[in-house]
Amino acid sequence: MVAKKDIDWGNLGFSYHVTDKRYVSMYQDGKWDDGALISDDKIVMSEDAGVLQYSQSVFEGLKAYETEDGHIVCFRPDLNAQRMYDSALRLEMPPFPVDRFVEAVKETVRANEAWVPPYGTGATLYIRPYMFGISPVIGVKPADDYMFRIFTTPVGPYFKGGAKPIVVRVSDFDRAAPRGTGHIKAGLNYAMSLHAIVDAHKEGFAENIYLDPATRTKLEETGGANILLVDQDNTLVIPASDSILPSITRRSIHYVAENYLGMKVVEREVLLSEVEKGEFKECGLCGTAAVISPIGKINDHGKEIEFSNGMEKMGPVMQKLYDTLTGIQMGRIEAPEGWIVRID
């Protein structure tokens, strides 16, 4: 065991801290090189790099953390590897091999072991794999050369003192076009959501709920989290659409609901009008950062939709899903085969 950094883990926020090592691999002459851990956190590239001109870039986000029995682990990194592979193909980038991605994540975390927050602090080591076109591109086409990198940064507990329900609004902006890039994890999907989120915050809302852009009648997701709903029969209802990003947390919650909690789960199109009619008693957002954030109210142009959990705490079904999934992640509940990947 290496000595941990002297950090007030419980009071870390979600911001970038430079850690010791990062992983880099270059794609040149039609192939990925062997890759290596390096110390330099700066990147030197052409002023005309593909990423700077035409936003050819994709990324992933996952966490390393200490389990109850003192091991450092990651949660389902193979799914991040596969998703980044799929994202790269959609943007005409050479995909980074899935098995190499998982190995590179492990190497990077091991090299930054002193930055992995201790069990019980609620803090984690956030891992950011990403790749981008680095060679010059001026006519519109994919770059020839690419850089794949992974850096890590310690982040604090998402909720300090319990998960309070948030108020979100139905956005007038769209997140992703039908048959566009909503289903891949590309930086470009975030660039165009920044105006909407800055405006939402100005208006006092925590997030934007985006509707399907073709008909603007169905729920899609927020800028960075999928939506979960619980209907009056305690069925977990998950909005389905080709332009929703396939959240690993959401897919894991689907499995946990069916196989650990014996719940009924359906993935289907969900109309905003159903939500307005009060067909759902609980609502939440899910993603790696918070696992589940409860939604207390959805504001649709001044009309408020409230959920039965109210504004004080998570509803009982969301709470059970949250406790079970985080219990699996932390090693308190036995995990399905392959979900917890040991680093040390």
Ligand SMILES: *Cc1c(COP(=O)(O)O)cnc(C)c1O
């Ligand atoms: C990353 C992301 C999510 C959450 O996915 P997880 O794999 O659960 O972290 C949801 N929506 C969008 C748009 C995302 O980019």
